[in-house]
Amino acid sequence: MSAKLSVRKVGDVCVLDMAGRLTLGEGSCTIRDSVRDLVTQGNKKLILNLGEVTYIDSSGIGELVCAYTTVANQGGQLKLLNLTKRVQDLLQITKLFTVFDVFEHEEYAILSFA
DSSP states (O other): OOOOEEEEETTEEEEEEEEEEETTHHHHHHOOOOHHHHHHHTOOEEEEEEEEEEEEEHHHHHHHHHHHHHHHHHTTTTESSOOOHHHHHHHHHHGGTTSSEEESSSHHHHTTTO
């Protein structure tokens, strides 16, 4: 199963709920296209909810970094929510845990934009 992504708005924050596998190919393109579209539309507060992501490879990690850079270059912020143990371990191994703001509760992630 490849990645599935749905977008919902909570106030002025866009929450991207992801499920499935973030791997080379379709899964990583889904993030790139969605983030680019949202930023182009003027959305500068994004949260990637990764709670239902079952697997992520190096390409998926690269897409998270690309999404972060895309949003930051437009003056916005991207935060991560509900990391699975595997994704959390990968971010720590790659030292990217220090780059991303990571939250376990959606309410706190949304309030952190204030």
